[in-house]
Amino acid sequence: LVVIHINIVRPFAGLSDVSISEDVPVEGDISVPVAASVTEDGFSTLDEPVKETVLRDLRAVGSKFVHVLYPRRSSALLRDWDLWGPLLLCVTLALLLQGGEADSEDRGGPQFAEVFVIIWFGSIIITLNSKLLGGTISFFQSLCVLGYCILPLTVAMAVCRLVLLGGSSTVSFAVRLVVVSASFGWSTFASTAFLADSQPPNRKALVVYPVFLFYFVIGWMILTFAPSQ
Amino acid sequence: MSSVSENRSSEPWSGFEENLIQGGGSAVIDMENMDDTSGSSFEDVGEMHQRMNEDEEVNGEQDEEQEDPNQDGEFLGMKAFKGQLGRQVADEVWQAGKRQASKAFNLYANIDILRPYFDVEPIQVRSRLIESLIPVRMVNFPQKVAGELYGPLMLVFTLVAILLHGMKTSGTIIREGTLMGTAIGTCFGYWLGVSSFIYFLSYLVNAQITMLQMLSLLGYGLFGPCLVLLVTYNIHFHFLFYALWLLIGGLSTLRMVAVLLSRTVGQTPRLLLCGVLSLLHMSFLLYLHFNYHQIIEGLLDSLEGPHLSPIQRVARDVPELTLNVTGRSLSLLLGNQ
Numbered sequence: 001l002v003v004i005h006i007n008i009v010r011p012f013a014g015l016s017d018v019s020i021s022e023d024v025p026v027e028g029d030i031s032v033p034v035a036a037s038v039t040e041d042g043f044s045t046l047d048e049p050v051k052e053t054v055l056r057d058l059r060a061v062g063s064k065f066v067h068v069l070y071p072r073r074s075s076a077l078l079r080d081w082d083l084w085g086p087l088l089l090c091v092t093l094a095l096l097l098q099g100g101e102a103d104s105e106d107r108g109g110p111q112f113a114e115v116f117v118i119i120w121f122g123s124i125i126i127t128l129n130s131k132l133l134g135g136t137i138s139f140f141q142s143l144c145v146l147g148y149c150i151l152p153l154t155v156a157m158a159v160c161r162l163v164l165l166g167g168s169s170t171v172s173f174a175v176r177l178v179v180v181s182a183s184f185g186w187s188t189f190a191s192t193a194f195l196a197d198s199q200p201p202n203r204k205a206l207v208v209y210p211v212f213l214f215y216f217v218i219g220w221m222i223l224t225f226a227p228s229q
Numbered sequence: 230m231s232s233v234s235e236n237r238s239s240e241p242w243s244g245f246e247e248n249l250i251q252g253g254g255s256a257v258i259d260m261e262n263m264d265d266t267s268g269s270s271f272e273d274v275g276e277m278h279q280r281m282n283e284d285e286e287v288n289g290e291q292d293e294e295q296e297d298p299n300q301d302g303e304f305l306g307m308k309a310f311k312g313q314l315g316r317q318v319a320d321e322v323w324q325a326g327k328r329q330a331s332k333a334f335n336l337y338a339n340i341d342i343l344r345p346y347f348d349v350e351p352i353q354v355r356s357r358l359i360e361s362l363i364p365v366r367m368v369n370f371p372q373k374v375a376g377e378l379y380g381p382l383m384l385v386f387t388l389v390a391i392l393l394h395g396m397k398t399s400g401t402i403i404r405e406g407t408l409m410g411t412a413i414g415t416c417f418g419y420w421l422g423v424s425s426f427i428y429f430l431s432y433l434v435n436a437q438i439t440m441l442q443m444l445s446l447l448g449y450g451l452f453g454p455c456l457v458l459l460v461t462y463n464i465h466f467h468f469l470f471y472a473l474w475l476l477i478g479g480l481s482t483l484r485m486v487a488v489l490l491s492r493t494v495g496q497t498p499r500l501l502l503c504g505v506l507s508l509l510h511m512s513f514l515l516y517l518h519f520n521y522h523q524i525i526e527g528l529l530d531s532l533e534g535p536h537l538s539p540i541q542r543v544a545r546d547v548p549e550l551t552l553n554v555t556g557r558s559l560s561l562l563l564g565n566q
Contacts, residue, residue: 114408114409117409118409125386128340129347129379129382131340132340132343132344132346132347132379133347133379134344139337202350202351203349203350203351205351206349206351206354206379209383210383210386213383213386213387213390216390217390217393220394224397
């Protein structure tokens with residue numbers, strides 16, 4: 001029995017010999033998350049229905065949407081960051097921007113990939129910039145905030161498509177201009193409200209400028225969108 | 230058996246407990262595999278390797294468990310050629326993953342190295358932007374160049390956005406790739422390429438300037454072009470463009486030339502450096518304006534016109550193009566065809 005006990009205390013002793021070179025301390029790294037997750041949660045989510053899991057995540061995403069639309073100075077968006085919402089918004093925006101006039105003739109309209117690249121690449125640049133300027137926010141928190149704050153612009157895009165159904169005239173352009181400008185201001189304001197606290201107070205302008213540029217490009221892309229005839 | 234599972238439940242590995250108890254058959258094997266290598270029999274990592282020689286292990290383990298643990302290496306050596314494939318694959322996957330992770334981590338950790346170059350205040354940036362349009366006539370003493378990258382980087386991104394705007398309004402066609410990629414490539418290519426080229430030249434002629442200073446100087450030098458393009462992409466007057474090109478573009482070029490002059494010694498080196506820089510900078514602005522300008526693009530588009538026959542294009546394009554002289558001559562040209 002003594003022999004059995006010793007061997008079980010080191011259940012991964014053989015692991016380093018089998019597949020992983022010996023200089024890597026694998027044992028410690030693996031053991032931590034398993035023990036922690038069990039003790040922290042107290043209940044297991046493994047045996048719950050998939051529907052509940054999905055609904056819980058969707059509810060979390062939805063509550064964050066509300067935070068963006070009504071930007072109080074709350075830390076919920078920062079504390080429990082996720083990238084599902086940004087992905088959802090990004091895909092929706094890219095899909096709505098599909099099928100433009102320019103797109104059909106291969107004229108360099110906003111293609112799906114382009115929208116994707118602009119959103120993610122832009123967020124990453126802004127995040128790196130804020131880190132370089134001495135911000136205390138973490139990388140993914142910033143990505144999460146910037147992604148969620150596209151929501152007003154996505155809504156504006158949906159409105160624009162509806163307006164464009166009625167035909168493109170000067171009036172419709174004026175309506176679209178107003179809607180896009182309002183949502184652009186909203187996006188910038190909301191993201192600034194969330195991000196500004198983590199920045200040194202004298203440098204807020206430097207952090208806000210790329211955010212402004214980012215949402216401006218997206219908003220301008222939405223404004224110039226024209227559906228194919 | 231029962232004593233074994235009791236021992237297990239007292240360990241921090243309680244997460245694995247269920248699996249171990251459920252697989253009754255495996256537990257028997259586990260009891261037999263008392264040497265060090267047996268720990269892998271439930272692990273994913275060594276699974277492939279394990280599958281290959283599990284049978285041999287079960288048979289051979291009885292003898293080996295009495296052996297000294299020091300012979301572990303020998304035992305492995307014996308097994309090595311059997312499980313070599315599995316081990317190699319697992320090892321390689323692990324190494325590749327480790328390399329990727331450490332590369333990404335290093336990149337992120339290295340941000341701290343760049344931080345000093347972004348140490349600016351908004352007022353400093355504003356004053357540097359304004360200074361970039363004011364040439365200083367001080368040639369005898371080296372002028373100060375701030376080694377800072379925030380302003381240049383933001384100016385390059387602004388230029389990218391303006392360029393995108395210009396491309397969109399002019400309806401530029403790019404066969405391979407996207408507008409975004411082209412705009413980013415053009416702006417960053419110019420900034421980095423010309424900076425390194427001028428730095429190389431200044432190294433040849435022994436000018437006192439570092440790469441960082443060059444990047445900062447040329448980056449702030451892009452403020453003039455940004456202004457000019459922002460105006461002229463929206464207001465289409467050729468005269469206005471040439472006036473702005475000479476005035477604002479010229480001022481920002483002169484500023485850079487003055488700085489380079491003050492940091493170079495000798496006539497020929499000065500002529501070489503400043504000539505190359507001003508030529509590149511002024512022609513870059515011209516290129517950006519005319520390459521993505523509405524009227525020129527319209528001309529090229531109409532002349533190429535691959536999709537439609539000439540007659541249809543005349544009927545459709547004449548009303549738009551008769552707005553100016555160029556357009557009129559074009560419509561005449563097309564009318565003659």
